[in-house]
Amino acid sequence: MPLVSLWWKALRPFTFTISLIPPLQGAVIALIDNPGLKLGFFRLILTGIGCMTAHAGANLLSDYYDYRKGVDREGTFGSSGVLVAGEMEPSRILKGGWAAMVMAGFIGAYLVYVTPGGVFLLGLVAIGGGFGVFYTAGPIRFKYRALGDLAVFFSFGPAMVLGAYYVQAHRFSWVPVLYSLPIGILVDAILHGNNVRDIADDKTVNIKTVPILIGESRARTMFYALVFGAYGTTLLLIGFTSLPLISLIVFFSLPLAVKVTKMMRRKDNLPLSEFAMIDAATARLHLAFGLLTVASLVVHFLTL
Numbered sequence: 001m002p003l004v005s006l007w008w009k010a011l012r013p014f015t016f017t018i019s020l021i022p023p024l025q026g027a028v029i030a031l032i033d034n035p036g037l038k039l040g041f042f043r044l045i046l047t048g049i050g051c052m053t054a055h056a057g058a059n060l061l062s063d064y065y066d067y068r069k070g071v072d073r074e075g076t077f078g079s080s081g082v083l084v085a086g087e088m089e090p091s092r093i094l095k096g097g098w099a100a101m102v103m104a105g106f107i108g109a110y111l112v113y114v115t116p117g118g119v120f121l122l123g124l125v126a127i128g129g130g131f132g133v134f135y136t137a138g139p140i141r142f143k144y145r146a147l148g149d150l151a152v153f154f155s156f157g158p159a160m161v162l163g164a165y166y167v168q169a170h171r172f173s174w175v176p177v178l179y180s181l182p183i184g185i186l187v188d189a190i191l192h193g194n195n196v197r198d199i200a201d202d203k204t205v206n207i208k209t210v211p212i213l214i215g216e217s218r219a220r221t222m223f224y225a226l227v228f229g230a231y232g233t234t235l236l237l238i239g240f241t242s243l244p245l246i247s248l249i250v251f252f253s254l255p256l257a258v259k260v261t262k263m264m265r266r267k268d269n270l271p272l273s274e275f276a277m278i279d280a281a282t283a284r285l286h287l288a289f290g291l292l293t294v295a296s297l298v299v300h301f302l303t304l
Helices: 003-011 017-033 041-069 090-114 118-133 148-169 174-179 181-197 199-204 210-214 216-240 245-265 278-302
Strands: none
Touching: 003 041, 003 090, 017 041, 017 148, 017 174, 017 181, 017 278, 041 090, 041 118, 041 148, 090 118, 118 148, 148 174, 148 181, 174 181, 181 199, 181 210, 181 216, 181 245, 181 278, 199 210, 210 216, 216 245, 216 278, 245 278
């Protein structure tokens, strides 16, 4: 396989929508929450590139450390597969991961420099970067200590949305934090579905995930709660905050939610290769839900 194709496979670009939706959402919320604000397109583009580059770095580092730990090995499904198949050297993946993280760091540093009150933004960048690096790297290894849910929820939910908001508005607000909750919950659902699939494999190498700690039956219930909780949280935000009524259009993605929960319910009756796609199916739900969320906010802004 050509080197470019190998890197493309290793980066897992199909997951980047997870890190693209939050910057878009944060920027639109900034326009709604700050009447008269002019959108900084260049800063928005940089924010999106920075978030996706950090995401790419986290993917590569996760591949490296999961392979070294033995989490990713022949017969497992949780990585890009390039290391397990022997298609690339582990050291090359590690260097690529750090290169992406450094690049994201430079973008973050520039945004901190040009943003008034950038010290607050620096804190968000540092926390998000820390979650990305130490998700599988020592000494913390969030993923291996059943803290991966916290890391992905915060990083791809409140941190990214609030960071993108701050880059545009130059101030803190609880609005982007609250509005980010549904997509943050769905990102956790992606990870949780992945961890349910990998219960047996993860037990073999003695790491802890939430499904291992609470058991598969409760873990399945938690998956349903996360998926449908995103819709319930949206209803609560409409009822008790200023989230516009048009945000109900996220319910157009409900058939995808029903589909992924059926996959989880039928886990024992599905071929392993079919259930292995639970994370990808949940990621498609996140994309649909996220795009509908952003679209609803854009329509709301245009009708103000």
